[in-house]
Amino acid sequence: MFSKPENGKMYWKELIHQCTEIGFGSLGIVAIISVFIGAVSTIQTAYQLVSPLIPPSTIAQIVRDTVILEFAPTLVCIVLAGVAGSRIASELGNMRVSEQIDALEIMGINTKTYLILPKIVAALLMIPLLVVIAMALGIWGGRLAGVASGIISGSIYDKGLLEYFVPFNVIFALIKAYVFAFIISSVPAFYGYFVKGGALEIGRASTKAVVISCILILFADYILSALLLPT
Amino acid sequence: MIEVKNIKKSFGDKTVITDVSAVMKAGQCNLIIGTSGSGKTVLMKCMVGLFEPDSGEVLYQGENFTKMKGAEKTEIRKEIGMLFQGSALFDSLTVEQNVMFPLSMFTKDSFKKKLDRVNEVLNRVNIVDANKKFPSELSGGMKKRVALARAIVLNPKYLFCDEPNSGLDPQTSLVIDRLIKEITVEYNITTVINTHDMNSVMEIGNYILYMYKGNKEWEGNNKEIIFSKNERLNDFIFASEFLQDAKDMRMLEETGKISNDRNMDELLDKDAPVLIPPPDDK
Numbered sequence: 001m002f003s004k005p006e007n008g009k010m011y012w013k014e015l016i017h018q019c020t021e022i023g024f025g026s027l028g029i030v031a032i033i034s035v036f037i038g039a040v041s042t043i044q045t046a047y048q049l050v051s052p053l054i055p056p057s058t059i060a061q062i063v064r065d066t067v068i069l070e071f072a073p074t075l076v077c078i079v080l081a082g083v084a085g086s087r088i089a090s091e092l093g094n095m096r097v098s099e100q101i102d103a104l105e106i107m108g109i110n111t112k113t114y115l116i117l118p119k120i121v122a123a124l125l126m127i128p129l130l131v132v133i134a135m136a137l138g139i140w141g142g143r144l145a146g147v148a149s150g151i152i153s154g155s156i157y158d159k160g161l162l163e164y165f166v167p168f169n170v171i172f173a174l175i176k177a178y179v180f181a182f183i184i185s186s187v188p189a190f191y192g193y194f195v196k197g198g199a200l201e202i203g204r205a206s207t208k209a210v211v212i213s214c215i216l217i218l219f220a221d222y223i224l225s226a227l228l229l230p231t
Numbered sequence: 232m233i234e235v236k237n238i239k240k241s242f243g244d245k246t247v248i249t250d251v252s253a254v255m256k257a258g259q260c261n262l263i264i265g266t267s268g269s270g271k272t273v274l275m276k277c278m279v280g281l282f283e284p285d286s287g288e289v290l291y292q293g294e295n296f297t298k299m300k301g302a303e304k305t306e307i308r309k310e311i312g313m314l315f316q317g318s319a320l321f322d323s324l325t326v327e328q329n330v331m332f333p334l335s336m337f338t339k340d341s342f343k344k345k346l347d348r349v350n351e352v353l354n355r356v357n358i359v360d361a362n363k364k365f366p367s368e369l370s371g372g373m374k375k376r377v378a379l380a381r382a383i384v385l386n387p388k389y390l391f392c393d394e395p396n397s398g399l400d401p402q403t404s405l406v407i408d409r410l411i412k413e414i415t416v417e418y419n420i421t422t423v424i425n426t427h428d429m430n431s432v433m434e435i436g437n438y439i440l441y442m443y444k445g446n447k448e449w450e451g452n453n454k455e456i457i458f459s460k461n462e463r464l465n466d467f468i469f470a471s472e473f474l475q476d477a478k479d480m481r482m483l484e485e486t487g488k489i490s491n492d493r494n495m496d497e498l499l500d501k502d503a504p505v506l507i508p509p510p511d512d513k
Contacts, residue, residue, distance in 0.1 A: 003301065006305075006336055007335070094322070098322075099315045099316070099319040100319050100320075100321055102315065102319065103313065103321075105280075105281060105308075106308060106311055106391075107332075107336065108304075108305040108306070108308035108311075109336060
């Protein structure tokens, strides 16, 4: 399927371009979602912890683990499947329909290597980074909401974050991020690359790619949790 | 020179090309003509390797392209330029970047050298002051000319043009046709053009292959096509009354029944004296 690049420089340029598109292009939405998810988590956790026997620092622990284990990798990747996935599918679909892919083939370029591989590599590099950023922003958003609404003080929240911290949770989240990144880039690339027809089919392929990616992300989430988390 | 030998191509149960052979020489415009659905585009895509023919061979300078593996095929493809029906310019790149793309991919030239070459071919196709424009900012004719510049930037031995005049006005079509003809002769390229524009056929058709329902129905040149006895070809060429009249006039000129000083303008003037005798007089 993939072959040795015809010109390393051009592939590198394309990789950087894709990193910019996937990484920086999605940074804004990822930041907004993460902060609000963390904030809502803090408020809802506080609402559910009614027992005076449970210390307030537990709120921070719950927010931290929920954000790291589930919200940052899974929710962010589902959003990325919509943002980056639909962009990949529609870009390749448009290139296919307007014969740009044929033009590259005629030039003697392996279009799968030139168009798909940089997208997958860029997703594998940038999405885990976005997930790490989402973790930090989610936890910070939780702190912000907790302090602003008077649920928990900043120092107690910070103390709670350090209690019972399991480093494996971060590794687990990164494993999920890599698997999801592969899904987010390869599934839309497949649907976009092999689109047939016109503008309507590009839209359909894009929607289908996002739906399939989301289902696969949720399925992979379940499988990875069942396999990797000791219960 | 490109030789096509007994090409057959089917999609599922539908046979699109049934045993087509042709020889297309260098330095001339080789036209594939036919009605929509006659298999011209499929034949062209088989020739450039976008489709694998079910049987038959495509030979580039005697080398069997259909039997070649990846690396060998890539080498031949580097000698091919193609002008697509919809231009197929890369949307996200400027005119300059589009034309420079093959150079950047396949040469190690400096940016300055590449830019000089880009400007040279853009000048050749009469594109000036448009280097920084994006394809969406260009007219249909300009897009075709930029695509032609991109197709010839690596000095290809073979140039394929898929309906180069589709969607263009007659004047711009003529400009594109003449440009292709000039470039073909200038660089001694084997040019293969897929068209159903009769102006192109008459203007630049050094070799014409007429296809009908996937078969080679007729072959010849732009001089012979007018006097062809092939009924299907005549139905295709002289579909319009105007061209039928033009043909009749040529026939009458050839047989000396009318003087050669009458011109085509008279045919357009309904009040002009009748040029074509009524059937009884024939």
